[in-house]
Amino acid sequence: MTEIINFIGNHQEIIFFIILSVFVGVEVIGGVPTVLHTPLMSGANAIHGVVIVGAIIVMLNADPGDYLALTLGFLAVVLGTLNVVGGFVVTDRMLEMFKKK
């Protein structure tokens, strides 16, 4: 129990950060018309592609002799890029159709 309490004390910044971010996420989506749910889901999908940053960090820290790690890291960067690029481009294509004529 003491450990958990101390963990919270030692990580308070990040915990405040997480709580605030959760509320921002909820607020930012509130009141969105049904029409935009699909593009919004797709846009959010592209944003979690930020996980690619983690894949890049893994690659930068990888031991140059560890071929397994390099292969997995390479794969992770490819997949992350697919998520980011594909996600934003698809969302743009969907939204292009909503433009005022």
Added chain:
Amino acid sequence: MQPEFLYSLRTIAYIIASATFIIGLKRMGNAKTARNGNLIAAVGMTLAIIASIFIHVNKTPEGYETVETPGFIYTLIFAAIVIGTVIGWLTAKKVQMTKMPELVSMFNGMGGACAALIGLMEFHHNLNNTGALIAIILGLIIGSVSFSGSIIAFLKLNGTMNKPIRLPSYNIINTVVMIGVFAFGAHMIFSGTQSTTLLYLLFASALVYGILFTIPIGGADMPVVISLLNSFTGLAAAFGGFLYDNKVMLTGGILVGSAGTLLTLVMCKAMNRPLSNVIFGAFGGDSAAGGNGPDVKGSIKDMSVADVAVLLNYSKKVVIVPGYGLAVAQAQHIIHELEVLLEERGVEVKYAIHPVAGRMPGHMNVLLAESNVDYGKLVEMDDINPEFEQTDVVLVVGANDVVNPAAKTDPSSPIYGMPILEVDKAKHIIVNKRSMNAGYAGIDNLLFYDPKTSMLFGDAKKVLTEVVAELKTM
């Protein structure tokens, strides 16, 4: 340059990127600013990626240190980004609008797999740090579930995997497997094991759970599942951010995690079903087995293309109800042509959009916008329902469950309580369907037996083209 300066520069890039994610999501909530919002978020993402690649400085208790990375690793990173960009770009550009939901699901799965791979690689670097291990293992589990679940959702949406597959008492099996996976994860964190075999076994069991989780859920509920898996991937990205103390991963991940969860709940609300019902008691499942469907009275009336054309031509007000069948038949252009033709002859034409028509909320809007249908003609359910009484003809194209009166009248129906388009109040109803097969929910539709209803059988694109041709001769 000073390592401290570079570190701060990267931090600034991350702050800007985080802000663009929030602004981007906010702007995506409004039709006018949505495209711009997406672009803003994309610019921020690019900035974060560039900063992560080029500024490799670690902050240690002793100060800041620039880390030297061998050149070939940079080559590998660039090669990976080029491959991902080319494939992602081409797929996203080439795919037909009707296939969008599948594609979103597929890209979501890629992000999940990326998070899972990070967990696989980081495990052995953090054996003595319980906090980091928690983030690694949770990221691995959630990322894997999101990956395999998204692939199943993809297969279901593109029709490869048609029917929900339910093992006997799948709910119990799934719950047991879920608890098992998390217990296994806890073991990996707290036992101090270094076994690579166990790590990969955990990866495999999380993948299996993702499959088990998605496989019993029917195709009609896939949008909800994709939205849920989307927020899972966000969560997995956030665990990555916790692991590296990387704030941009944290903001991006948590934003999507919370926004995605809310979006999921909003979608469920549109179907008037709690989320638990979507996941544990899928449509037509055990709970609905008691009702043998509605008592079918009356018979089906067939109508010829010529009669449909005459009826439409002499109406004052026509409401079109599009459904997934319209998307499948690629009939969005011909329906617009029909609408324009009728409007030219003084018929008022509107489209009634049910919140869950198609395979994703907003699916029909995207599709009809593609064929240049005026945004103002798309009317949402609550606004159009009072208008049906003054409507001469309702033309239902490839929609079924969203117009099934059983949702209002038959408490034993699995869709009972779902808000529907009350088309049975109109003077005439024409239903275009390929066959008499039941809708996605797998239940009979009393509307088809209504004396005011006529059926127009055939592929939507083909028969509507014939109707338009017929109208032009009048």
